[in-house]
Amino acid sequence: MQVPASFEFERAESVGHALELLERYGPEARLVAGGHSLIPMMKLRLAQPDALIDINGLAELSHLAVAGDTLVIGALVRHAALLADPDVGRYFPIFHEAERVIADPVVRNRGTVGGSLCQADPSEDLSAAFAAVRADAVIAGPGGSRTVSIRDFHVGPYETVVEPGEILTELRVPIRPGAGSAYVKVERRVGDWPVAAAGAYLRLGPGGVIAEAGLGLTAVGAEHFTAPEAEAYLIGKEPGEAVLREAGRIAAESCEPQADQRGPVDYKRHLAGELTFRALSRAAARADGSQS
Numbered sequence: 001m002q003v004p005a006s007f008e009f010e011r012a013e014s015v016g017h018a019l020e021l022l023e024r025y026g027p028e029a030r031l032v033a034g035g036h037s038l039i040p041m042m043k044l045r046l047a048q049p050d051a052l053i054d055i056n057g058l059a060e061l062s063h064l065a066v067a068g069d070t071l072v073i074g075a076l077v078r079h080a081a082l083l084a085d086p087d088v089g090r091y092f093p094i095f096h097e098a099e100r101v102i103a104d105p106v107v108r109n110r111g112t113v114g115g116s117l118c119q120a121d122p123s124e125d126l127s128a129a130f131a132a133v134r135a136d137a138v139i140a141g142p143g144g145s146r147t148v149s150i151r152d153f154h155v156g157p158y159e160t161v162v163e164p165g166e167i168l169t170e171l172r173v174p175i176r177p178g179a180g181s182a183y184v185k186v187e188r189r190v191g192d193w194p195v196a197a198a199g200a201y202l203r204l205g206p207g208g209v210i211a212e213a214g215l216g217l218t219a220v221g222a223e224h225f226t227a228p229e230a231e232a233y234l235i236g237k238e239p240g241e242a243v244l245r246e247a248g249r250i251a252a253e254s255c256e257p258q259a260d261q262r263g264p265v266d267y268k269r270h271l272a273g274e275l276t277f278r279a280l281s282r283a284a285a286r287a288d289g290s291q292s
């Protein structure tokens with residue numbers, strides 16, 4: 001049986017209290033949210049924190065609401081809550097489509113948005129979805145709060161800009177009229193991590209040309225989970241098939257997939273291009289109102 005090394009356990013009563021506990025226990029303390037990533041790592045002794053600070057009781061991190069022209073998602077929002085929320089589905093189908101294919105109901109009922117982003121697994125689905133819609137991440141620390149673009153949030157595999165004494169508190173996503181989004185994933189079996197996946201966000205301007213484009217790719221070695229050259233290529237063009245295919249090709253070229261048990265490099269690169277094209281096609285149809 002795999003058993004974690006011993007650790008102290010504290011239950012935070014507020015974000016302020018959690019920050020105090022992080023300061024008291026120092027850099028070897030870890031927050032625990034859903035625990036679906038951290039606890040297995042502790043059982044395998046890949047993580048051996050001195051102290052676990054449980055943030056599960058913090059209602060102030062569990063909010064999910066539209067505030068003016070922004071969708072605000074608390075870090076402790078569970079996958080299942082994001083999947084069930086009608087406003088999320090209406091404004092950002094990309095999140096519903098990503099959540100439907102993340103793990104299984106057991107993981108989705110407990111796992112959190114913040115835990116997923118902070119784990120920063122290079123195959124994580126929500127990182128790609130949030131990158132596509134250009135979310136901002138709000139991080140609380142001893143000196144107050146700071147806001148970071150999600151595109152600057154991931155430093156590398158399993159590494160983010162959240163410092164040891166800090167807490168990711170919420171994600172903010174701008175809601176824009178005339179926008180559409182979608183997420184497409186290939187997995188080996190239902191509930192598995194992606195072989196590859198792509199998210200797309202398009203906003204159409206006057207004349208039906210693309211005014212804003214966001215791409216998110218995961219499991220294919222895309223830097224910061226995105227493809228800026230392909231995004232830049234799309235601006236000012238009509239979203240016809242040839243244009244969207246070319247964007248997929250550019251996105252695939254910018255990726256650095258690794259061969260592993262899920263497939264060889266060529267296959268993953270092919271998927272990066274094809275899934276980008278499919279996500280863009282669906283996002284475009286949603287942006288022009290021809291698909292819900």
Ligand SMILES: Cc1cc2nc3c(=O)[nH]c(=O)nc-3n(C[C@H](O)[C@H](O)[C@H](O)COP(=O)(O)OP(=O)(O)OC[C@H]3O[C@@H](n4cnc5c(N)ncnc54)[C@H](O)[C@@H]3O)c2cc1C
Nearest residue numbers: 031033034035036037038103111112114115116118125168
């Ligand atoms: C069987 C299985 C299948 C899965 N399949 C998929 C999949 O297909 N796609 C996918 O994307 N994911 C998948 N996952 C991952 C799953 O989505 C994540 O494990 C989980 O949701 C992470 O969230 P958590 O709340 O459990 O994080 P935890 O395990 O509690 O925490 C993860 C890390 O984040 C830190 N942390 C948590 N919250 C915060 C915060 N607010 N501020 C700062 N740091 C924080 C913790 O200290 C820890 O280092 C799968 C997991 C399992 C177990």
